[in-house]
Amino acid sequence: MSAPVIQGWCPGALRPMMSGDGLVVRVRPRGGRLTPEQASGIAELSLRHGNGLIDLSSRANVQLRGVTEDGHGPLIEGLSALGLIDESTEAESRRNIVVTPFWKDGDGVQAVVRSLAAALTRPDAPDTPGKFGYAVDCGAAPVLTAVSADIRIERGPDGGLLVRPDGAATCARATAETATDVALDLARWFLDGGGAPQGRGRMAAHLARGVVLPPAFAEFPAAPTVAVVDPGPGPVAQGVLVAFEFGQMRAETLSVLAETGPLRVTPWRMLLVEGAGAIPAIAGVITDPDSPLLRVVACTGAPGCPQAQVATRPLARALCAALAPGKRLHVSGCAKGCAHPGAAPLTLVGRPGGTVDLIRDGSAADTPSRTGLDPAVLTFHILTEITHAS
Ligand code: SF4
Known part of the structure; x- marks a missing residue:
């Protein structure tokens, strides 16, 4: 099995990543929110400089696909005019913040985000690895x-x-005024303690090595962790959540959604249409929480991703209706598992030669229970047998 290529850095807007269909330009909406002007501007820029496909990422970013090398400069100018570009690649990389989309006016969430974002984009901010992020x-x-x-x-x-700290059962107390400083102190402690050798590392892995947290983070028990299931589309107190096939939409869809109100970007590859009571039928928008398409997660796959061993989305599309209610299927073009890094009840992983392996209750990198399956004969009946037997 060929190992997936680890890039060691995260693509952004200023430092895009080349993929099978052109540059992927990743935008980090400030506060996890797009104004109608920003959303319609992104849609227009995607059509002008990209291939018109827009992804939502699992860290609540918005990705424009198929951007040409010549189009990258003008695209950045356009995004900058919309207030969506940082001053430097370093600032862009460090401003890696996911925000709860369920904030309300006056609850202080956006004030914390603004303070943290401002601190992370200052030149003296901790130089954390590209994948290191804040929630x-x-x-x-x-x-x-x-x-x-x-x-x-x-x-x-x-x-x-x-x-x-992610992975810890204890935490430090803070106020709205001190939370940013406390968080950055923790990031500096992580770096000073060798949490990121060769510029890579994550907090939970660092703690798992048995390092001792600073006293301020070791005394207060963390709030009980609530198991949060990905919410489905539908009305919520702040508006309406809407989903998309594989978290991807056409620019034209975003353009229409922009007319309905400000959009909050969620890490569940959905948008929350702020303040909306209902959403009219819009091509490419999933509002039915029972849609079989929501039972499958699939990465870009072939031909869009050069590392992909199989075309993931046609396979996922063909198999989704066969999934028993409540079953989830992750189809990954390779063992990297970009679309769903954690475990899924069922995962199909592309292998060299174009076959797929089946992994039960694991991630794309785990040991398969069936190997060498031919995608062409993974029919409705075969998957039905697999899913009902599991
Ligand atoms: S998991 Fe999918 S998108 Fe990620 S590198 Fe592999 S084939 Fe590409």
């Missing part, structure tokens, strides 16, 4: 516990803020 999850209840992050800002039982 601002201090709404009424934590919802990002299953979303990848290294430093989490949550809310304690008494309403105060907590800064929690």
Whole structure:
């Protein structure tokens, strides 16, 4: 089995990644929110400089695909005019923040995000690895516990803020005024303690090596972790959540959605249309929580990703209706598992030669229970047998 290529850095807008269909330009919306002007501007720029396909990422970023090398400069100018570009690649890389989309006016979440973003983009900010990130999850209840992050800002039982190293059962207390400094102190402690040798490393892995947290982070028990299941599309207190096949939409779809209100970008590859009571039927938008397409997760796969061994999305599309209710299938073009880094009940992984392996209750990198399956004969009946037997 060929090992997936580890890039060692995260693509952004200023430092895009070349993929099978052109450059992927990743935009980090400030505060996890796009104004209608920003959303319609992204749609227009995607059509002008890219291939019109827009992805939502598992860290609540927006990715424009198929951008040409000549189009990258003008695209950045356009995104910059929309207020979506940082001053440098370093600032862009460090401003790696996922925000609870369920914030409300006056709950302080956006103030914490603004303060943290400003500090992370200053030249003296801790020089953390590209994948090192923050979760601002201090709404009424934590919802990002299953979303990848290294430093989490949550809310304690008494309403105060907590800064929690990912993977720790203890945390430090903070206030709205101190949370940013406390979080950055923790990031510096991580770096000073050798958490990122060769510029790579994550907080949970660092703690798993048995390092001792600074006293401020070791004394207060973390809030109980709530198992949060990915919410489906539908109405929520803040508006309406809408989904997309494989978290990808056409620019024209985003353009229409932009007319409905501000959009909050979620780490579940959905958009929350702020303040909406209902959404009219829009091509490419999934509003039915029972849609079989929501039972499958698939990465870009072939031909869009050069590392892919199989075309993932046609396979996922063909198999989704066969999945028993409540079953989830992850189809990954290679063992990297970009679309779903964690475990899934069923995972199909592309292998050299174009076959797929089946992994039960594991991630794309885990040991398969069946190997060498031919995608062409993974018919409805075969998958039905697999899913019902599991
Ligand atoms: S998991 Fe999918 S998108 Fe990620 S590198 Fe492999 S084939 Fe490409």
